[in-house]
Amino acid sequence: MTVPVSITVNGQRYDREVEPRLLLVHFLREVVGSTGTKVGCDTSQCGACTVLMDGVSLKSCTALAVQADGAEVTTIEGLADGDALHPLQDAFWEKHGLQCGFCTPGMIMASHELLRVTPDPSDAQIRHGLEGNMCRCTGYQNIVRAVRQAAGTTAGQP
């Protein structure tokens, strides 16, 4: 069985026939070819696959592509405005908030959500807000610094 879906990814609409079991993250990576979104676990823990669906964060490994039918999905590739980095991207760069970079797309999208809900967070709120995203390299400290720097900018706005 395949099901028709129409999913807009970073402003581009994709009308495709998919198996119902196809995960949203596989739709993004394999159907759309948008490989910036990563898969780091199989139990919804690590957050590497975090994207925005209609402006709100979700773990795209725990959603079926059919559930995103009709939705607008924003991935890490859709965050910058042309060559101008999103404030969160710039802050992660400036504050050395990444090392191997594998968790980074999900971490930035989760940070986007954090600032959407809490535009001016304390360090404790940042740490709490990133509890669903794992990083093995940075010990999180520079990620907290990056989010703090990005806060107060337009980081949380769509």
Next chain:
Amino acid sequence: MSTRIFGSGIRRREDPRLITGSATYTDDLTLPRMVHAAMLRSPHAHARITAIDTSKAAAAPGVIAVYTHADTEGGLQPAPCAWLLPDSDLKIASYHCLAKDVVRFAGDIVAVVVAESRYQAEDALELIDVGYEPLPAVTDPEAAAAEGAPKLHDEIDGNQAFHWKVAGGDVDAAFAGADVVVKDRIVQQRLIPNAMEPRAALASFVGATGELTVWNTTQNPHIVRFLTSLVLGLSEDKIRVIAPEVGGGFGSKIAAYPADFLTMFCSRKLNRPVKWTETRSENYQSTTHGRDHVQHVELAAKNDGTVLGLRCTVHAGMGAYLSTAAPGIPTILHGLMLSGVYTLPAVHEDVYGVYTNGVPVEAYRGAGRPEATFMLERMMDVLAARLDMDPADVRRKNMIPKFDDGHEVVTTLKYDSGDYPGALDKVLSHADYAGLRAKQKAGPANGTYTGLGLATYVEICGLGPSQVAGAIGFQGGLWESAIVRFHPSGKVHVFIGASPHGQGEETTFAQIVGSELGVDPQDVKVFHGDTDNTPMGWGTYGSRTTAVGGAALALTARKIRDKAKVIAAHLLEAAVEDMDYEDGKFFVKGAPDQSKTIGDIALMANVAWNMPEGVEAGLEASTFYDPPNFTFPFGAHLAVVEVDAETGAVALKRYVALDDCGPQINPVIVEGQVHGGVVQGVGQALWEEAVYDEGGQLVTGSMLDYALPRADLLPDIEVLSTVTPSPHHPLGVKGIGEAGTIASTAAVYNAVMDALRPLGVTSVRMPLTPERVWQAIQDARQAKG
């Protein structure tokens, strides 16, 4: 300019692609006609395979091929072990890429399916019928070494992979003459490295040319190429291994794995590109684990706290087979570190490597050194408690005094330089240790006990002289290489043999070139991780890339500078010996106004219109740098914890880390390495453990059960440093990748034990989960009556 570039926390050059989702990791790649592999892994820890029927799977939709061991006979050799530990009665069991007759851990590969899509490959796995006759299993290293334990390999008695010893001084005399002897049994629990990127391989064999290209999540592509030539029987020149973007390794991407070789094998068989990417659960049950020591340790001392000797026996679980570098980890990288930062007159250690029905154990961040540091640092605290001395005082009493150029310790290592008391004192004063102790003396508040934990350490890094590598059985060299190439425009390409994967050498190496030659680091592009396009190198592990590869690069830059000086002298019509160089400019001594920049020289060298006689065109140089010795970074860490005695919950309240890695090329990157390293060590102390049940099933089989450090459970880490250059390194740098992990497990553990001391608790098995801490408190209360 040089001072500004070297030591400046400039933004990383690798980040733009990483923060925009443009980076390409192995699983991101797609090739024309590419198909997907999936591995059928044994659900049993130990079983005889009685039958395999792949016919249903082979007929399933999309399936292209199904292979079992019989299909690989002659086409695939076992995965090699490449550290042949000498004088240790080493016994290497064959690690077949597909299990032959017997499976020896839950995760051993039994069959591989290749299908048009990964979903179809997974569907087909469920259609393979395997008959298993379960055999008894053992996963604890001590139990596996005991008489009557289930035998893993017919030809290996007592499951003993090796017995290695290190000895120095007269340890029997030390214990005979001691006032006090303190003992402990320490379990360095099995850990799962958890690089965030799961392992993957994409193999593309082209029959027409006989060439194999492999994209692989590896820390050492040249080693993978070499081992692939052995395992697949292809000649090395026909193999190209590319480590594209690699999402962390921490030791787990050193080994060359059966699944990688199988992916290549399938591609060769099918003459099509084949991709395999593990799931996280698969990673847990097949990608190498770390630690897994049971240590019995005794420390002899005088009543004034002077340490006389250390004696220990270690059973190191190796898992079912010996992984690529495994035998060297609990031996060379562990036993030789047992003197730590102390004047230790005598040491004796027996290390038994033991086969168990678990995932093979390999290097994991720190690799042997955290296990040694923990042992020593724990015993210093136990001794302090016995003598009722402050742990800082016991340490200070035994520390090697400051030295600048060489200090030989009882394990025969010659440390390069160090100021251990200076590091300790700086940490204590920064943290107001005396004040913290005074506050602690006031007693617990609301059932919450405060504890302070110290760990001082020295580590062996910058692996290492190749002559030593040969002597210790490492089946390769340990030098590094660099090529520096100036283009006519003055822009620079650097090619290195090492293979960084998150450590930031694209930036720090650009800074080295920048500071040596006066070019903007933004104009220096560093290439790595492609065996066709980079010089030979031995990989990124053991905090060696900057320490060894960085030296190769600095020396190469200096060769370029020497040649440039000759050309500049020619252009300025001066004698070479009259030339001076400063901040990227070559000029005649005393006449800096008339100068040639390195860019001027690069242009001239490339067009070669007016070169000095006998000087070749081009501005390019290379170096193969074999270090004269290891480097020895060191430091002192302090942890402050609170323990809720009612529940056993531990909260890390404060962490101070001082690390001395010599001069820091980029302090922001150094600090990031410390943060990450510390948190990994904290994870071992408080949360992480790979748990096998009695039958050898991995109970912590996913991230739902294996607890990784998360942002909300950690305080900020206070990072300090001192700078003690290595006397034998061209830049004085020592390496920082593993420092945090080496110290932090011991510091946190010591802090928790310090908190629990008033309650009579002296030992708790790691990780220090609430239940274990609570149970220890109950047991101590009961023992007190």
Next chain:
Amino acid sequence: MYAPDFAYYRADSVAEIGRLLRAHPGAKVLAGGHSLIPLLKLRLAAPPALIDIGRVAELKGIAVADGRVRIGALTTHAEIAASSDVARHAPALAAAAGVIGDPAVRNRGTIGGNVAHADPASDLPTVLLALGASFAVATDDGERTIPAGKFFQGMMATALGDHDVVTAIDVPAAPGGQGQAYEKFSHPASRYAVIGVAATVELRGETVGNVAVALGGLVPAAVRTGSVEQALSGRAPSAEAIAGAAAAVSNDLGDDLIGDIYASAEYRRAMAPVCVKRALTAALKQASVADAPAARSPWWKPSWL
């Protein structure tokens, strides 16, 4: 990571859900998917079909009427945690919804899906039990209401029939003088509740009025602990009285305690009174505050929070 194949049907009304369930025996209902999709990915479940109810508008939203808060089954944990109505009238529910999983999980996971899954380590069953919630359920014959006390029947077992679907959860609004708290001992990896305790306590002058305490994570289904409730009700709320009442939880635990490698049954048995004590203390603190704000008491809280 790769689910087995299944058929997929999308419902756009409650009536349609019933029709699809009857037409596709063995089908599973897909709401937010945060309980079901992980099972599918690990191939621990292989239903022939999924009925996606995620777009049924009538199942969404939070409304306050007739002394109760009505929460549509498709309301997400994030919406519940952020709702001022829930914070005012059922603060323990807001607190519990705010500590489920992580932000992205809370954005997708729904209250209906959560209770239908009935994981004993989940947070919502515990708190809904303590709050005396009831579940509106669409059935073959129309609609019925199941009180929380009868809904949770065991490990991942509920009173729902094959064709039943939860449509809404009704939570009585907290009466004046009542404090509520949810005390969670989180598993460091899964973030599920090793132990979850939900408590409501009424303060009538100097004595404790009605008390309700429910336990999660301890036994196969969330349960009320009558022994604690009776021991505290009618007493002055001293620390001793609270501790004494909390200790009575041992009477209600039985022999079927959950245990695992992280927390054994013995440890959970020992921690139950501690968690109950902390929940009661927090609830009483809320009760003593006139206009009680949202209760929030994670069991282990770093001091810098």
